[in-house]
Amino acid sequence: MSIPNVMQTGKSGMTTAKAGIATSGHNIANANTDGFSRQRIQTEAIVTQQMAGQGGLHIGEGSRVSRVERINDNYLEKQLREGGRDMAFHEEKQVFLNQVEDVFNEMNGDGLNRIVARFYNDFRKLSNDPTSEAIRQSVRESSQSMVNDFKRLRTEVEAVRSHIDNRIDGNMQELNTFAKELAELNGKIRQAEVQGNDANDLRDRRDQIVKKINNLVDISAHTDNNGNINAEIRGVGPLVTGVNVEEFSVHHAPAQEDEGNVDGALQIARSSLGNNFITSQFHGGKIGALIETRDKAVAEVLERLDKLAYSVTSAVNDIHQKGFTQNGETGLNFFNPITSVDGAAGNLALSDDIHHSVGNIAVALQPDSPGDNRGALAIANLQNLHLMNDGKTTVDDFYNSIVADIGVSSARNREALGQQQSILTQLTKMRDQVSGVSIDEETTNLMQYQHAFDASAKVIKVADEMMDTILKLRG
Amino acid sequence: MRVTDGTNYGVVRDSINRSRERMENLQMENATLKKLNRPSDDPVGSAKVLEVRTDKVNNEQYQVNAKLAQAFLDNTDHALEDISEIVMRAKEIAINQSSSASSTPESRYGVAEEVNQLYQRAVTTANRRIGDRYLFGGYRNTTTPVDAEGNYHGDDGEMMIEIGREVFIGMNIPGHEIFNTHPESSHDQRQMNEQKQTSEQRRLASNDDPRSDLSQNTNLFQSLKSLRTGLLTGDIETVRASLDHFDELLGKVVATRSKIGSRIQGIEGNVSALERHNVTNAQLTSTIEDADMTQVVSDLAKEETVFKSSLASSKHLIQPTLLDFLR
Numbered sequence: 143m144s145i146p147n148v149m150q151t152g153k154s155g156m157t158t159a160k161a162g163i164a165t166s167g168h169n170i171a172n173a174n175t176d177g178f179s180r181q182r183i184q185t186e187a188i189v190t191q192q193m194a195g196q197g198g199l200h201i202g203e204g205s206r207v208s209r210v211e212r213i214n215d216n217y218l219e220k221q222l223r224e225g226g227r228d229m230a231f232h233e234e235k236q237v238f239l240n241q242v243e244d245v246f247n248e249m250n251g252d253g254l255n256r257i258v259a260r261f262y263n264d265f266r267k268l269s270n271d272p273t274s275e276a277i278r279q280s281v282r283e284s285s286q287s288m289v290n291d292f293k294r295l296r297t298e299v300e301a302v303r304s305h306i307d308n309r310i311d312g313n314m315q316e317l318n319t320f321a322k323e324l325a326e327l328n329g330k331i332r333q334a335e336v337q338g339n340d341a342n343d344l345r346d347r348r349d350q351i352v353k354k355i356n357n358l359v360d361i362s363a364h365t366d367n368n369g370n371i372n373a374e375i376r377g378v379g380p381l382v383t384g385v386n387v388e389e390f391s392v393h394h395a396p397a398q399e400d401e402g403n404v405d406g407a408l409q410i411a412r413s414s415l416g417n418n419f420i421t422s423q424f425h426g427g428k429i430g431a432l433i434e435t436r437d438k439a440v441a442e443v444l445e446r447l448d449k450l451a452y453s454v455t456s457a458v459n460d461i462h463q464k465g466f467t468q469n470g471e472t473g474l475n476f477f478n479p480i481t482s483v484d485g486a487a488g489n490l491a492l493s494d495d496i497h498h499s500v501g502n503i504a505v506a507l508q509p510d511s512p513g514d515n516r517g518a519l520a521i522a523n524l525q526n527l528h529l530m531n532d533g534k535t536t537v538d539d540f541y542n543s544i545v546a547d548i549g550v551s552s553a554r555n556r557e558a559l560g561q562q563q564s565i566l567t568q569l570t571k572m573r574d575q576v577s578g579v580s581i582d583e584e585t586t587n588l589m590q591y592q593h594a595f596d597a598s599a600k601v602i603k604v605a606d607e608m609m610d611t612i613l614k615l616r617g
Numbered sequence: 618m619r620v621t622d623g624t625n626y627g628v629v630r631d632s633i634n635r636s637r638e639r640m641e642n643l644q645m646e647n648a649t650l651k652k653l654n655r656p657s658d659d660p661v662g663s664a665k666v667l668e669v670r671t672d673k674v675n676n677e678q679y680q681v682n683a684k685l686a687q688a689f690l691d692n693t694d695h696a697l698e699d700i701s702e703i704v705m706r707a708k709e710i711a712i713n714q715s716s717s718a719s720s721t722p723e724s725r726y727g728v729a730e731e732v733n734q735l736y737q738r739a740v741t742t743a744n745r746r747i748g749d750r751y752l753f754g755g756y757r758n759t760t761t762p763v764d765a766e767g768n769y770h771g772d773d774g775e776m777m778i779e780i781g782r783e784v785f786i787g788m789n790i791p792g793h794e795i796f797n798t799h800p801e802s803s804h805d806q807r808q809m810n811e812q813k814q815t816s817e818q819r820r821l822a823s824n825d826d827p828r829s830d831l832s833q834n835t836n837l838f839q840s841l842k843s844l845r846t847g848l849l850t851g852d853i854e855t856v857r858a859s860l861d862h863f864d865e866l867l868g869k870v871v872a873t874r875s876k877i878g879s880r881i882q883g884i885e886g887n888v889s890a891l892e893r894h895n896v897t898n899a900q901l902t903s904t905i906e907d908a909d910m911t912q913v914v915s916d917l918a919k920e921e922t923v924f925k926s927s928l929a930s931s932k933h934l935i936q937p938t939l940l941d942f943l944r
Contacts, residue, residue, distance in 0.1 A: 173622055239657075247655055249663060249906070259671040263678040266779055270685045270788075273750065273759055508774075511756030515776050519785075525675075526783055538671050546664035549656030556657060567631055571624050578621030585939040 145612070147203060148605040154204030155598030158185050161207045162591035166584045173584075177350035179214040179577040181342055183207045212342040215576050219349055222573050223356045223363075225566045227427050230357040232559035234431035238306055239552040242443060245298040246545045254291045254541060260284045262525040268505060269518035273468075278500035282492070285476070289490045292451050296487040299444055306436045307394075307408040313358050313429050314392050314410060320355045321373070321387045327351060328370040329385045335369060355381070360426025377423045389413040407436070439551055444487075446544050452486035453529045454537060455479070458521055465504025465517035472509070474502055629931040636924040643917045646908040653906035662905040669898045675782065676891045676898075683780040683884045683891075686788040690884075692747050693790055694877045699742045700795065701870045703735050704837070708863040711844055715857040722851060729848040736841040740765065743792055753792030762792045767838025769793050781887045786880055795873055798835040798865045835862045 161183050172178040188203040248255055264284040268277050327348040334341040352363050352371055360376045366384070373382045381388055395409040395417070409419040422437070424430050455477040462476035475493040480486045495502040506514035530540040646652050656663040710728045714720045743763040745752050754762040756774025763769055773794070775787040840862040847855030 243656055249653055249655060249658075249666070250649065250651070255667045255671060256674065259674040263674060266678045266682060269776075270682055270778060271748075271750070506756065508756065511772065511774055513750065513754060513758035513776055513789075514756035514774055515778075519777060519779065522779065523783070538668065542664040542667045545656050545667060546660045549658075549660030549663055552655075552657035553660055567627065570627060574621045574623040574627065575619045578619075578623040580619065580621040582939045583619075583621075585943070589943075 145605050145608050148608070149602050151202070151204035152598045152601030152605060154188065154206055155601060156595055158183070158205045158207055159591040159595035159598060161210075163588060163595070165210060166587045166591065169579045170581060170584050173579040173581060175346075177346055177353065178579070179212045179342070179346055180579050182211045182213060184209050184211050210340045210342060212340070212345060213577055214349075215573070218569070218573050218576060220363075222566075222569045223353045225562065225569045226353055227356045227360060229559070229562045229566050230428045231426055231431040232555055232562050234309075234428040235435050235555050236552070236559055238302055238432070238435045239439065239548070239555055241302045241305070242299060242440060243548050243552045245295060245302070246443075246548055248545075254288075254295060255538070255545075257284070257288050257291045258537065258541065259525075261288045262522050265518045265522040268503070269515035269522060272505040272515045272518060273512045275500065278503050281503060282496060282500050285492060285496070289477075289492060292447070292487040292490045295447055296444065296485075299440060299447070300488075303407075303436055303440050303444075306432050306440070310408050310410070310429060310432045310436075311392050313432065314390055317355065317358050317381075317429070318387075318389050320351050320358070321382050321389070324348065324351045324355065324371065324373060324382045325385045325387045328382070332369055356427060358427045359424055359429045375424070377425055378420055393417065393419075395419060439548075443544060443548065445483075446540070448483050448486040449530065450487070450537065450540055450544075451490045452480055452483045454524075455486065455490060457524050457527070457529050461517060461520045461524075462504050464507060466506045466509045466511075466514075467504045468501040468512065470509045471502070472504065474504055476503070625934055629927075629934060632927040633924070633931070636920060636927055640917065640920050640924060643913055643920060646913045647910075647917060650908055650910065651906050652908040659905065666902055666905055669902050672898055673895065676895055679780050679782075680888060680891055682778050683888050686778045686780060686786055687881055687884050689747060689752070689788045690877050690881055692745070693752050694874060694881075696742050696745045696752055697790075697795065697870055697874050697877070700739065700837070701867060701874070703739050703742070704863050704867050704870065707732060707735055707841060707844060708860060708867065710848075711856050711860045711863060714848060715853060715860060720853065720856075725848040725851060729845050732841060732845040732848060736767070736838065736845065739837060739841060740767065743796065752789065753795065755789070755791035755793075758789070763796070763838065767836070767842060769796060780884055781891060784887060786883060790873055790877065795870065796837040798862075798869050835865050837866055840866065 162185075165181050165183050169180045184207070185205045186208045187205055190200055190203045246253065261284045264277070264281045268274075268281050271277055327344060331341045331344045331348065334344065348371060352361075352373065355361055355373060356363070361373045361381065362376055363371050363373045365371055368384070370384045371382075372380070372384065374380050379388070389412070390410055391413045392408050392410055394406050396406070408421075410421045410424060411417055411419050421433055424433055456479075459475045459477055459479060463473050465474075466472045467474060474495045476496055478489075478491045478493050480489050505517045506512070507516045508514055525538065526536065528534055528536055530537060535543070645654060653659050653662055653666065710732060714725055714728060740763050743753055744761045746758075750758045751760070751762050751771070752758075754760065754771035756776070757771045758776075760770060762771035769792055771792050773791045775791060776789050777785040778788045780786050840859050843855055844859040846852070847859065
């Protein structure tokens with residue numbers, strides 16, 4: 143074994159130690175990078191050729207870095223990804239359920255419940271004194287505020303709906319961007335690894351992108367034989383296959399009879415297939431949450447509100463038409479008749495006759511009877527009649543149940559969100575235990591490699607001195 | 618187990634967040650004195666609260682209704698008291714003048730004038746009103762129910778008023794029920810919410826009704842008139858015959874007044890029931906929506922301790938690293 147070889151050995155030790163220090167430095171630098179997996183160098187001893195004439199002894203020639211390992215648990219990553227997806231789902235849902243709940247929240251203030259009660263009671267007041275102009279005015283006022291509140295509720299819930307549409311739009315754009323990024327990363331990683339390099343950081347980034355896509359929508363991701371991650375949207379089809387991307391687009395579509403969606407709502411289609419809408423096939427993640435909230439919770443609230451407005455209008459009108467006004471007219475409407483349940487809450491309005499004069503409120507059931515209060519009594523009594531749900535529920539109960547149902551779905555979702563949060567915290571902790579960076583650990587490693595570096599330098603120094611000694615022999 | 622800085626900071630962040638969230642909720646309860654601030658805080662409870670609130674608003678209206686009905690009935694009762702005085706005086710006169718012993722043309726002329734006054738008073742009393750509504754007009758209560766000739770222009774409408782959930786009470790007595798002993802028809806209150814038969818239809822239908830035999834009918838104004846005529850013409854028989862009429866009328870007025878009395882009693886009973894109901898409702902909503910302040914305050918104090926200790930332990934958890942000892 144020659145002295146220069148000993149120097150080589152020292153050099154290899156220094157290189158290895160330097161790589162170790164660099165890797166620890168990289169880990170420390172990325173201690174707070176999302177989705178970063180700590181890295182370790184794997185070193186191995188350099189195997190020597192057997193030397194002739196030395197009794198068959200193997201003397202080592204130092205070490206080298208065989209690879210930079212990424213410490214990561216695939217199964218944990220998948221669980222974490224799915225936990226994140228469910229969390230994003232509940233989180234997104236909660237935002238909009240809260241908004242709908244706020245619209246209907248009259249725990250500490252005025253709302254439709256009180257306004258409707260006032261409406262009925264003004265008719266009761268009117269039944270006490272059917273000829274009083276002042277009470278007639280107040281009946282018209284409270285009816286108008288009921289109309290306004292129905293409209294307010296519908297407009298505000300519609301605003302929530304269009305807000306949801308905006309979010310769907312934004313999230314679909316993100317989905318397309320992420321999908322492209324995933325495909326690009328697939329290409330880059332493949333390129334790097336074909337050349338024999340470790341693409342650790344690219345892999346971290348790819349995992350991160352897959353996670354982001356999964357937060358948007360439910361996907362299944364698997365690695366193919368070439369090391370590509372292929373993502374498929376569950377229930378829809380492939381999103382990314384190798385370096386190929388399926389792009390999706392959103393359209394404000396007219397109402398479709400069979401889907402039961404409203405005019406102008408945002409629908410999703412494959413860009414390559416035009417107007418073939420597949421909105422309802424998206425599940426999970428933010429996009430799934432948005433679609434579900436819009437087409438189930440919000441749509442149902444609007445539908446029930448419309449039914450309520452429609453029933454009240456037609457029930458009041460039915461009675462009012464039979465009544466006689468102060469001028470002996472009969473057959474007048476109290477509210478403008480509404481032809482369809484759809485959108486009824488927004489179309490609710492007092493009839494022109496009532497707008498024109500409160501004398502047109504028909505309280506009497508027979509002409510020339512200013513004291514006849516039976517019409518007003520009958521309208522007030524609607525409060526006790528089971529007008530809704532095929533004659534099973536009163537108007538009040540029906541409205542209260544809307545509020546309660548919103549409360550229930552919001553509370554249930556909040557609970558699920560809390561649970562999901564704990565699960566995710568636990569999973570993140572588990573992932574951190576495996577892949578997270580510990581500064582203490584890295585500092586220890588730094589010291590360890592630093593000592594190795596110093597010692598290897600010492601080896602070179604010793605070899606140098608040996609060389610000196612030999613050279614001096616001649617002098 | 619590997620403990621990394623990420624888990625360390627995560628634990629700290631998490632415990633502080635949770636503690637803060639709980640404190641915020643408690644703070645909200647503390648500020649509003651309510652534990653029910655959004656429907657999702659207690660969905661079923663919130664529906665109940667809304668229901669009870671409607672109940673309360675309705676009860677308030679029922680109470681106002683009851684007061685109005687009572688005022689109307691009280692006034693009606695006063696009017697009837699006057700009517701009964703008139704009838705009694707007329708009866709007295711009829712008794713005095715029905716025996717030829719005490720009846721002379723002069724005395725008859727004298728009392729005839731008094732009967733005329735009684736007649737006028739009867740008409741005025743029949744046309745008494747509260748506000749601008751005539752007590753005895755039935756549904757036609759904005760025009761005088763009885764004209765100077767003693768003809769009734771009101772109808773048989775009974776103004777029903779809701780004084781409790783689906784509890785209705787008539788607030789008026791239609792004039793013809795009082796002024797006639799056997800009115801041609803009686804009002805059926807069960808037809809409340811249906812299209813009521815018109816007076817015409819009822820008149821036709823009641824032709825088969827034995828009660829509607831108009832020969833039995835005695836009218837206050839006609840009786841007074843005929844008494845006066847009898848007195849003026851010296852027709853003792855007519856005077857004597859009017860005695861029976863006045864007896865009948867008096868009986869009718871007394872019966873009606875006792876009807877009013879029982880209605881007022883019903884109203885009073887109902888009002889106290891409403892008040893009890895309001896108290897129960899208030900207790901119910903309080904249980905559902907009011908925060909238990911002792912609980913809230915003690916929870917808040919507890920939470921504060923938790924928060925402080927988690928901050929304190931964070932200090933130890935985060936601060937020292939190996940680096941601190943290598944300097």
